[in-house]
Amino acid sequence: MGRVEVTTVGLLRARLPKGSAVEPGQTVAQAVQTLGLGIGEGLVPLVNGRLASWSDLLKDGDKLELVQSVGGGA
Amino acid sequence: MSKQQTLGATYGKILHVDLTTGAIEVETPDPEVYRKLVGGRALVAYLLLRDLPAGADPLGPENRLIFAPGILQGTNLPGTGRHGIGAKSPLAGALASSEAGGWWGHEFKRAGFDALVVRGRAEQPVYLWIKDGHVEIRFAAHLWGKETGPVEALIRQELADDHVRVAQIGIAGEHQVRIAAVMHDVNRAAGRGGLGAVMGSKNLKAVAVRGRMALPVADRTPLTELSKWLGSVYEEKLVWAVKRGTVGGIMNLGRIGALPTRNFRDPIFEAREGISGQLMMDTIRTGRDTCAVCPVHCKQVVEYHDPGGRHSLDPVYGGPEYESMAALGSYCCVSSLHAMAKANERCAAYGLDTISAGSVVAFVMECVENGLVAAQDTGGYLPQWGDGEALLHGIELMARRSGFGDRMAEGVQRLSADIGRGSEAFAMQVKGVELPMHEPRLKAGMGLGYAVAPVGADHMMDIHDTNYADPASSSLARVNSVYQVGPLPPGDLGEEKVNLFYHEVNWQHFLDCAVMCMHYPYDYEQMATALTAATGVGYGIRDVLAVGERAQTLGRLFNYREGFTQADDRLPARVMQAFDAGPLAGIEIKAEAFEAARGRYYELMGWDKVTGRPSSERLQALGLIDLLAPVPGR
Numbered sequence A: 001m002g003r004v005e006v007t008t009v010g011l012l013r014a015r016l017p018k019g020s021a022v023e024p025g026q027t028v029a030q031a032v033q034t035l036g037l038g039i040g041e042g043l044v045p046l047v048n049g050r051l052a053s054w055s056d057l058l059k060d061g062d063k064l065e066l067v068q069s070v071g072g073g074a
Numbered sequence B: 001m002s003k004q005q006t007l008g009a010t011y012g013k014i015l016h017v018d019l020t021t022g023a024i025e026v027e028t029p030d031p032e033v034y035r036k037l038v039g040g041r042a043l044v045a046y047l048l049l050r051d052l053p054a055g056a057d058p059l060g061p062e063n064r065l066i067f068a069p070g071i072l073q074g075t076n077l078p079g080t081g082r083h084g085i086g087a088k089s090p091l092a093g094a095l096a097s098s099e100a101g102g103w104w105g106h107e108f109k110r111a112g113f114d115a116l117v118v119r120g121r122a123e124q125p126v127y128l129w130i131k132d133g134h135v136e137i138r139f140a141a142h143l144w145g146k147e148t149g150p151v152e153a154l155i156r157q158e159l160a161d162d163h164v165r166v167a168q169i170g171i172a173g174e175h176q177v178r179i180a181a182v183m184h185d186v187n188r189a190a191g192r193g194g195l196g197a198v199m200g201s202k203n204l205k206a207v208a209v210r211g212r213m214a215l216p217v218a219d220r221t222p223l224t225e226l227s228k229w230l231g232s233v234y235e236e237k238l239v240w241a242v243k244r245g246t247v248g249g250i251m252n253l254g255r256i257g258a259l260p261t262r263n264f265r266d267p268i269f270e271a272r273e274g275i276s277g278q279l280m281m282d283t284i285r286t287g288r289d290t291c292a293v294c295p296v297h298c299k300q301v302v303e304y305h306d307p308g309g310r311h312s313l314d315p316v317y318g319g320p321e322y323e324s325m326a327a328l329g330s331y332c333c334v335s336s337l338h339a340m341a342k343a344n345e346r347c348a349a350y351g352l353d354t355i356s357a358g359s360v361v362a363f364v365m366e367c368v369e370n371g372l373v374a375a376q377d378t379g380g381y382l383p384q385w386g387d388g389e390a391l392l393h394g395i396e397l398m399a400r401r402s403g404f405g406d407r408m409a410e411g412v413q414r415l416s417a418d419i420g421r422g423s424e425a426f427a428m429q430v431k432g433v434e435l436p437m438h439e440p441r442l443k444a445g446m447g448l449g450y451a452v453a454p455v456g457a458d459h460m461m462d463i464h465d466t467n468y469a470d471p472a473s474s475s476l477a478r479v480n481s482v483y484q485v486g487p488l489p490p491g492d493l494g495e496e497k498v499n500l501f502y503h504e505v506n507w508q509h510f511l512d513c514a515v516m517c518m519h520y521p522y523d524y525e526q527m528a529t530a531l532t533a534a535t536g537v538g539y540g541i542r543d544v545l546a547v548g549e550r551a552q553t554l555g556r557l558f559n560y561r562e563g564f565t566q567a568d569d570r571l572p573a574r575v576m577q578a579f580d581a582g583p584l585a586g587i588e589i590k591a592e593a594f595e596a597a598r599g600r601y602y603e604l605m606g607w608d609k610v611t612g613r614p615s616s617e618r619l620q621a622l623g624l625i626d627l628l629a630p631v632p633g634r
Helices: A009-013 A028-035 B031-037 B039-053 B102-107 B148-158 B195-201 B220-237 B239-243 B243-256 B277-283 B322-325 B337-350 B356-370 B388-400 B414-421 B442-450 B474-479 B497-512 B525-533 B541-561 B591-605 B616-619 B624-627
Strands: A004-008 A041-047 A061-066 B014-018 B024-027 B063-067 B080-086 B095-101 B115-119 B124-132 B134-137 B167-168 B182-184 B188-190 B204-210 B285-289 B299-300
Touching: A004 A009, A004 A028, A009 A061, A009 B239, A028 A041, A041 B243, A061 B115, A061 B243, B031 B541, B031 B624, B039 B063, B039 B080, B039 B095, B039 B115, B039 B497, B039 B541, B039 B624, B063 B195, B080 B102, B080 B188, B080 B195, B095 B102, B095 B182, B095 B195, B095 B541, B102 B167, B102 B204, B115 B124, B148 B167, B148 B182, B148 B204, B148 B337, B195 B277, B195 B442, B220 B239, B220 B525, B239 B243, B243 B277, B243 B299, B243 B322, B277 B285, B277 B337, B299 B337, B322 B337, B322 B356, B337 B356, B337 B388, B356 B388, B356 B414, B356 B624, B414 B442, B442 B497, B442 B591, B474 B497, B525 B541, B541 B591, B616 B624
Parallel strands: A004 A061, B014 B115, B124 B204
Antiparallel strands: A041 A061, B014 B024, B063 B080, B063 B115, B080 B095, B095 B188, B124 B134, B167 B182, B167 B204, B182 B188, B285 B299
């Protein structure tokens, strides 16, 4: 059993308990679904500090960070 | 429908004011004009093509300044507290089309007109007073030279009505600063494209409106149902806007390495906490404001009493939103919340576009860093990165065209041509319009949008690629109602991305014709329902998207007439080159991929691949041939 630490910033902090983690071997998209964090818009995943793809497979020890990148106007 | 019948939610009245002669006329357009164009940008481009001679001086009396709400203004549908303004831009001479929130558009529409077209030049400063179908040209010499806050108060006092809504220029517009904005309610800017300079060139200080007329709507029930639906979902769907507005963008985009920093040169702004939305909320934010018929209240209000006096903030000028925080903050490496917020306040007081003002100062900072300007060139103005006081000083110089500010007031494109010496390489503009605060290296489609938008670099008639990468994205679900496409990476510029881009850019243009807040969660179907209910004419999903395509096509046609070609649809090389550090390290936009995407988009739009001219077949398919028949030189 490995572990992928998950963190977030801003308003999403309220929806993700501190110390959250998911199991490795799943994609970023699956992890977000597992966490119930689907916000329906503009979530950007970073893995180990770099921009990641939703289809990237998470490995043991990876650090997944989820950031809300709101698009919009002013 | 019969040509005599007026479309629901319109009066069939476009108001024309000639400030040279004082003539006031009302045009009764063919109802097909509003049925096909809806309002906003499409109407602006159409009227410019029809009425403005090719090659006209943007700051000459011939230019038209067009205030263009859309069909939905005045219907009380939530999200319609916006309106558009347009003209030929004094930056590079392309289309200028910008929108503002607030209360002016709603009030104007209730005053009995669908749009206002101002031409000519008054001999001395004037303002327009429009109330319930009556129009008056009034002297404004006593308002000239004053800041926007006092001017609104004076106009309300003079008209003895505290509910009068005022669109106005500040001293920047008076001095025809090419990055001047038209301000509304003092703190809502139609900022992009130099519309304030056009208004100043006409000696038009303000347009004051008051309207209590009943707008005839074909069927109120579906609009009420949509409002109820919105009321039940907005807190969930717009949680970020309800809680914070756009200000969370600083820390969020900063974490992704996509917060424009040091004139788009650096991947990370380490000092971003100094200008964060949270810090603003914890210290200087004192309230929230909103637009007409909007429950969200995403507009910031700030107030601060600086013991030293320099950074005191008057709440009448509102607070900075994301674009302004980035342009006047990270883009210039300014990490002082008070200096950034003060710069935002001064831009509102003087009527300057915050994006362009921050961009000009950042450009000068980079020129200074590279030794391209010296004290003798600039009257001693040598701003350094991160110097908030220099930013504030630059705003003072620009707004008054004082000293070196006279050259800065020309905008980045002209200033870089003036300075030369390789500075063009970091002049971050497209068609003379400075880049907004969204990073193409994160959002490649956004970059394509900067290049092909008829108004130059603009983020409003564009896509945010990160909204289509999330498999659960509601934006993706919206597109899938007309085009099946799966989630796509934000850096992708392949054929599927461009197909998606085509539909969503048409949608964004539609929103600026309707004129609807882009943050609202309505989809294509709901907007078709709203238009049908408002007008009494049946609109389907495809009709909604066709309105947007007409706006983009008419904008392109206008630019083609003014001499713009595919070669002007470019992206500054800097934002195509990979960062060597940060979360986006190594991500570039390859020139071949960009050119292929642009070519694909031209195909989808029916534009000639070299000249960019829309094909006759496409004009026919969009129903524009008949509409454009009276247009000379089409």
